[in-house]
Each structure stands twice: as structure tokens, then as C-alpha cells.
Amino acid sequence: MTAADVSAPSSTAPGPLSFAGRTVVVTGAGRGVGRAHALAFAARGAAVVVNDLPDPADGQDEGADGAEGTEGAEAVVAEIRRAGGRAVAHLGDVAAPGVAEALVERAFGEFGRVDVVVANAGIDRIVRLREVTADVLTEFFRVHVLGTWALCSAVWPHLAEQGYGRIVTTTSAAGYFGLAAALPYTVAKGALHGLTQTLALEGARRGITVNAVAPFAASRLAADRTRSRPEMYEAIERVAPPASVAAVALWLAHESTTVTGMAFEAGVDAVGRIAVATGDVLTVDGALTPEDVRAGAALLTGGEVTVPDLGAADRPLTRRLTERAAATATDRPA
Ligand SMILES: NC(=O)c1ccc[n+]([C@@H]2O[C@H](COP(=O)([O-])OP(=O)(O)OC[C@H]3O[C@@H](n4cnc5c(N)ncnc54)[C@H](O)[C@@H]3O)[C@@H](O)[C@H]2O)c1
Incomplete structure (x- = not known):
């Protein structure tokens, strides 16, 4: 199959x-x-290069997750192969010099092409404002x-040359709306919004x-x-499987999907767009003064004094989590 063969947009007709x-x-x-992404892409026929740190315990404080023995890039590759799929592991810190290049080269070496990259690797931990230092921000x-x-x-050069590619970055509602005890994380995720938008503009003609x-x-x-809120994590574990996120990534990564420069929050078997909006514009004749702005404040702010706390409980998906968790708690046998 040549690059041109697979670059041709396929039918958008319903079907898998x-x-x-x-x-x-x-x-x-x-x-x-990331594991959910890899399994889902492989299950739909993609050859997958599975990256993670060499030691699956690195990159994050210890915490509960997943069934034992299913973690780490090599375990995920084994799982894909057992199911009849194609995958290779590539171990390395994606931010370290040369690792990303080697990762892409590995994909070409093993499978002869790259069509989709999902930049998913990430870290987080609770960082109180007083604990934020330049080192933590840098990390x-x-x-x-x-x-x-x-x-x-x-x-990028490979995708540009073949005139086709799908890039999915991984942001966070926290990066758009803020989150307490998460300044380094929200700053870094916020930066990814700019990166995504700018690359979308650059990629449009390629x-x-x-x-x-x-x-x-x-x-x-x-x-x-959510360590300090075990009831919240219990709900997340019960009703927010990573597979919901993979469903959205697969849609964005498909050749029939042409949307670009957009962000979607995914989870709890739901997906919603997150958009940065422009509001009403106040215009004056002559030079704009602070008093003009004060006079037009209601127009600019929509009458609000503060924004809703969309980093936490007020967000549609957080509300859905609460509702779903409550509904399934009632459904569960006593
Ligand atoms: N789970 C959520 O609710 C949630 C919410 C918002 C954003 N995210 C984002 O989703 C992505 C996946 O997170 P997750 O929830 O699956 O977390 P996770 O900790 O379960 O998985 C993250 C994986 O990334 C790997 N990793 C960390 N640093 C790396 C590096 N430098 N190079 C290669 N691999 C590295 C870790 O080893 C780990 O296996 C992250 O970018 C995270 O910020 C997750």
C-alpha cells in the first residue's frame, strides 16, 4: 500500500x-x-508503537490502577499481540533528547509509515501553591x-511529505479552566492548547x-x-473508563475526520467540546478610557463577576460523573 493509497480520504459512510x-x-x-488508546487502535487494525518509560512505576507517584501484570509498554504490546494485533514497544522518556526521533524511526523501521501520533504521556501530582518552584514548573x-x-x-516532516497526518494532543480541563493545587500541571496543559492551535493552523495546508x-x-x-476524595475516585473507577477517551481519539485520528484545532473533553461515556470563546466587543468613538470599560463592563463580562469553577464540580462531565455514579450505585445489588 502506498502513502497515496491510504492518504485518500475514505468514505464517511456509517460503519466501523x-x-x-x-x-x-x-x-x-x-x-x-494511553493503554486504552493503544488497545483500541490495534483492535481496529492499526499497527501501534507503544511508548512508555522503561520502568512502568516511574513518571508518577504510586497509585492504584489497572490489573496487575497489564502495565508497561511491553505488557501492552503482548496484550495486543495475544489479541491478534500488531504492535511494538519503544521504551524511553519522550522528552529526553533523541527519544521522539528514535520513536518515529522505530515506527518507520517496523511498519514503514506513520499516520497518527497521540501525544499522551503526562505526569501530575498535588502541588500546593507554596510548593511551586522553578524546578517543579520545569519538570x-x-x-x-x-x-x-x-x-x-x-x-512533522514525514506527515508533511506524505500530505497526510493526524495528531492528537492530550490536554486537560484543568489546563483551560484552572484547578486548585495544580499550578504546574495547569500551566503545562494550558501551553499545550497553544501548541495544538498553532500546529493546527500550520497543518491545514499539509x-x-x-x-x-x-x-x-x-x-x-x-x-x-483524587487521593483526598476516595469517594470521587471510586465513582471515576466505576463509571469513567479510559476507553471513552480512546473513542474520541480514534474519531479524531481517523482519515474521515477533518476537524482541526479543536478540543474535546472525553470520559464517563460522554464527550463535549471545550472551546475558547470571544465575547461581545465594546466599541467607543475616540480613545477608549478606563471609564468606558467600566461603563461597558456588563457587556464584556455578561454580568458575571467570576467564572464558574469549570475546573471542578461545575463542569458538564463532572456533573455527569456524579449523576452516573449515583445512578449506578442505586442499580448495584445491596
Ligand atoms: N485520567 C484523567 O482523568 C486525566 C485528566 C486530564 C488529563 N489527563 C492526561 O491524560 C494523559 C494520560 O494520563 P493517565 O490518566 O492515563 O495517567 P497515568 O499515570 O495512568 O499514565 C501516564 C503514562 O505516561 C507515562 N509517562 C510519564 N512521563 C513520561 C515520559 N516522559 N515519557 C514517556 N512516558 C511517560 C507514565 O509512565 C504512564 O504510564 C496525561 O497526559 C494526563 O495528563 C488525564
Whole structure:
């Protein structure tokens, strides 16, 4: 199959989204959301390069996640192969020099092409405001921003040359709306919004789409983040499988999907768009003064004094989690 064969947009007719003939690279795919991506792509025919750190216990504080023995890039590859799929592991810190290039080269070496990259690797932990230092900020920036950038930059020339590619970045509702005790994480995820938008603009005339998925799903990372609220994690584990996030990533990564520069929050068997909006514009004749702005404040703010706490309980998917968890708790046998 040539690049041109698989680059031709296929029918958008209803039917299963197939990735036969495609090669997909997923970072941080040894567990959690990344593992769900890798399994889902492989199950639909893609050859998958599964990246994670060499030691599955690294990259995050210890926390609960997944069944024993299913973690780590090699375990995920074994799982894919047992199911009849095609996958190889590539171990390495995606933000370290040369690793992303080697990852892309491995994909070409094993499967002869790359069509999709999912930049999923990420870290998080509770960091109180007083604990934020330049080192901590750098640590989060390194994994999220440098790691994503390194992967995109390593694959970009290949995608541009073949005139086709799908890039899915991994942001977070916290990066758009803020989250307490998460400044380094929200700053790094916020930066990925800019990266996604700019690459989407750059990719538009090269056949490359770039979109973000913001997961809301059971994982070690989510367990750590909700450590002080075990009832919340219990609900997440019960009703927010990582497979919901994979469903959205697969849609974004499919050849028939042409949307670009968008972000979708996914989880709890639901998906919703997250969009940065522009509001009403206040115009004046002559030079704008602070008093003009004060006079027009209601127009600019929509009458609000503060934004809703969309980083937490007010978000549609968080409300859905609460509702779903309550409904399934009632359904469960006593
Ligand atoms: N689970 C959620 O609810 C949630 C919410 C918002 C965003 N996210 C994002 O989703 C992505 C996946 O997170 P998850 O919840 O599955 O967490 P997770 O901790 O279960 O998995 C993350 C994986 O990334 C790997 N990783 C970390 N640093 C790496 C590096 N430098 N190079 C290669 N691999 C690395 C880890 O080893 C781990 O296997 C992350 O980017 C995270 O920030 C998750």
C-alpha cells in the first residue's frame, strides 16, 4: 500500500472506523488512557508503537490502577499481540533528547509509515501553591510541553511529505479552566492548547489535522489527584473508563475526520467540546478610557463577576460523573 493509497480520504459512510494500513504512535501507553488508546487502535487494525518509560512505576507517584501484570509498554504490546494485533514497544522518556526521533524511526523501521501520533504521556501530582518552584514548573513543562513538542516535531516532516497526518494532543480541563493545587500541571496543559492551535493552523495546508483530547478517566494519575476524595475516585473507577477517551481519539485520528484545532473533553461515556470563546466587543468613538470599560463592563463580562469553577464540580462531565455514579450505585445489588 502506498502513502497515496491510504492518504485518500475514505468514505464517511456509517460503519466501523477502520485503521487498517495505518501506523499509530502513542506515548505514555503503558497504562491508563494511553493503554486504552493503544488497545483500541490495534483492535481496529492499526499497527501501534507503544511508548512508555522503561520502568512502568516511574513518571508518577504510586497509585492504584489497572490489573496487575497489564502495565508497561511491553505488557501492552503482548496484550495486543495475544489479541491478534500488531504492535511494538519503544521504551524511553519522550522528552529526553533523541527519544521522539528514535520513536518515529522505530515506527518507520517496523511498519514503514506513520499516520497518527497521540501525544499522551503526562505526569501530575498535588502541588500546593507554596510548593511551586522553578524546578517543579520545569519538570511539568518538560514532560507535557517538551514531550509533546518533541514528538510532533519528529513526525512533522514525514506527515508533511506524505500530505497526510493526524495528531492528537492530550490536554486537560484543568489546563483551560484552572484547578486548585495544580499550578504546574495547569500551566503545562494550558501551553499545550497553544501548541495544538498553532500546529493546527500550520497543518491545514499539509493535510495534517491537530486536535486535543482532554481525558476524564480512571487511571493512576486520576487516583493520585483524587487521593483526598476516595469517594470521587471510586465513582471515576466505576463509571469513567479510559476507553471513552480512546473513542474520541480514534474519531479524531481517523482519515474521515477533518476537524482541526479543536478540543474535546472525553470520559464517563460522554464527550463535549471545550472551546475558547470571544465575547461581545465594546466599541467607543475616540480613545477608549478606563471609564468606558467600566461603563461597558456588563457587556464584556455578561454580568458575571467570576467564572464558574469549570475546573471542578461545575463542569458538564463532572456533573455527569456524579449523576452516573449515583445512578449506578442505586442499580448495584445491596
Ligand atoms: N485520567 C484523567 O482523568 C486525566 C485528566 C486530564 C488529563 N489527563 C492526561 O491524560 C494523559 C494520560 O494520563 P493517565 O490518566 O492515563 O495517567 P497515568 O499515570 O495512568 O499514565 C501516564 C503514562 O505516561 C507515562 N509517562 C510519564 N512521563 C513520561 C515520559 N516522559 N515519557 C514517556 N512516558 C511517560 C507514565 O509512565 C504512564 O504510564 C496525561 O497526559 C494526563 O495528563 C488525564
